[in-house]
Amino acid sequence: MSDTGHTVKSYAEEMQSLNDDLIKMGSLTESQLADAMEAVIKLDKESVDKIVQNDSKINALRAAIDNQITTVLVKRAPMAVDLRITISTMKISHDLERIGDLAKSVAKKVTPLPIDLPDELVNSLRRLGDLVQKQLKDVLDAYLNNSKDKAIEIWRKDEQVDDLTNLAMNEVANYLQKDKKNLEMATHLLFVTKNIERAGDHITNIAESLYYLIEGEYLEGARPKGKPIDS
Amino acid sequence: MELKNSNIKIKSKNLNVYYGNKQALHNINLEINNKEVTALIGPSGCGKSTFIRCINRMNDTIDICRVDGSIEIDGKEVNDKNVDVVTLREKIGMVFQKPNPFPKSIYDNIAYGPTIHGIGEKKDEMDKIVETSLKKAALWDEVKDRLNEPGTGLSGGQQQRLCIARALSVNPEVILMDEPCSALDPIATAKIEELIDDLKKSYTIVIVTHSMAQAVRVSQKTGFFHLGKIIEVDTTEKIFKNPANKMTQDYITGRFG
Ligand SMILES: Nc1ncnc2c1ncn2[C@@H]1O[C@H](COP(=O)(O)OP(=O)(O)OP(=O)(O)O)[C@@H](O)[C@H]1O
Ligand SMILES: [Mg+2]
Numbered sequence: 001m002s003d004t005g006h007t008v009k010s011y012a013e014e015m016q017s018l019n020d021d022l023i024k025m026g027s028l029t030e031s032q033l034a035d036a037m038e039a040v041i042k043l044d045k046e047s048v049d050k051i052v053q054n055d056s057k058i059n060a061l062r063a064a065i066d067n068q069i070t071t072v073l074v075k076r077a078p079m080a081v082d083l084r085i086t087i088s089t090m091k092i093s094h095d096l097e098r099i100g101d102l103a104k105s106v107a108k109k110v111t112p113l114p115i116d117l118p119d120e121l122v123n124s125l126r127r128l129g130d131l132v133q134k135q136l137k138d139v140l141d142a143y144l145n146n147s148k149d150k151a152i153e154i155w156r157k158d159e160q161v162d163d164l165t166n167l168a169m170n171e172v173a174n175y176l177q178k179d180k181k182n183l184e185m186a187t188h189l190l191f192v193t194k195n196i197e198r199a200g201d202h203i204t205n206i207a208e209s210l211y212y213l214i215e216g217e218y219l220e221g222a223r224p225k226g227k228p229i230d231s
Numbered sequence: 232m233e234l235k236n237s238n239i240k241i242k243s244k245n246l247n248v249y250y251g252n253k254q255a256l257h258n259i260n261l262e263i264n265n266k267e268v269t270a271l272i273g274p275s276g277c278g279k280s281t282f283i284r285c286i287n288r289m290n291d292t293i294d295i296c297r298v299d300g301s302i303e304i305d306g307k308e309v310n311d312k313n314v315d316v317v318t319l320r321e322k323i324g325m326v327f328q329k330p331n332p333f334p335k336s337i338y339d340n341i342a343y344g345p346t347i348h349g350i351g352e353k354k355d356e357m358d359k360i361v362e363t364s365l366k367k368a369a370l371w372d373e374v375k376d377r378l379n380e381p382g383t384g385l386s387g388g389q390q391q392r393l394c395i396a397r398a399l400s401v402n403p404e405v406i407l408m409d410e411p412c413s414a415l416d417p418i419a420t421a422k423i424e425e426l427i428d429d430l431k432k433s434y435t436i437v438i439v440t441h442s443m444a445q446a447v448r449v450s451q452k453t454g455f456f457h458l459g460k461i462i463e464v465d466t467t468e469k470i471f472k473n474p475a476n477k478m479t480q481d482y483i484t485g486r487f488g
Contacts, residue, residue, distance in 0.1 A: 005481075005486045006484070006485050006486055007485050007486060007487055008485055011485065076485075077443070077444050078484070079443055079471050079483040079484050080470075080471060080472060080473060080474055080479075080480050080483050080484050081480060081484060082484045083471070083472065084472070084473070215473075216472060216473025217473070
């Protein structure tokens, strides 16, 4: 949202730089999540280290954004839309960081997994992962386009994430039933599924922050089904 | 927070003010709630001071100034010819940007108003008035041992509280403050703001301020003036978090001019 036009040029620049960093952070998070999902689907153990390392870039950006926001708060005492941009940027950057963490955790689980997972299981994870990635892309686009309608749409769509999560969990249960020796692997897969779902919950949070930024009001009505975020 | 409309203390209707041929206020319609703080904000020259001077008819003292339209306090017309301005100004105290104590003792600064209104003729009555006024203005503890020293010898922040105590000494109902903290440091400002918060339990307060943060801290309702017009009035929370009008937004976020 390049809503500048401040009389004080340096203030406009500070707000612009926040915006730029958040976009950078969004695209890094997007590719981390994509890489993590790819590693799971292809059971590509080689890529895990790189994904784990890249997470620190997201963390560093989050810290930089926090820092800039603290400065803006003391220097400018932002009001109205500036206040909402500042608060929302802070919240969105924290949600992105958490999505990054979850992508990292997903990737780390690839290492112990066997390479001969049943196709149904891999497919159900792929479907869930694709939807969550699409949600992330959409919410970042909505941010760029300042679109509250898109924000609402994404917020509502979290229900589908929950549905696909349940399907994936069922596949994991089937896998376990086939052979009780699969217990350890099934546990890893449950974590993977849960983490992808939680990434989806953070995307819903981002949609809420975006809506607040644009409208100055909180999204009303029932939150889409799904557990509250506990981390 | 919703606006309480049931509780209006001051109401202006189609208020227009002219200095000679130049119109300074255009059709101001504004309601000020009882026992609440209303902040008036807007760029320099937009008419904030002109507006609050209408409330206690201080514009009468400016030769070229002409006021038409209506201002009511408790439903009674302020601009009515029969209104006694001295009584009106007793009911409506005023505090200015620069503290302006009289060149007299602290005690006499407070006693002056009651004396000309014929209150507190007995010494112990007046002592009581001086003490309560200074206490209400949160100044008593700092000056109780030096009541006979000149008011002008106090610090800026203390002088401003002395002026507030002076306004309170005649039992006003409304207190008008025109940038009361602009000459004060942050600590003195904090004291005045705390005092305002306390005074709103008993008085209706209208404050003009150039500090957005101050308006947020002290007021419940905020009115934004621009070029002699009132652009937006709403709860302070609404104005500073999510104003309805683009001009208000531009002003409070520093996107003006
Ligand atoms: N005594 C006066 N004689 C002539 N014009 C005046 C007088 N007082 C105010 N004005 C004019 O009326 C307009 C409103 O002035 P006013 O003092 O009410 O503005 P204000 O909002 O209080 O500004 P500030 O924030 O600078 O105190 C201005 O254009 C000003 O020049
Ligand atoms: Mg003024």
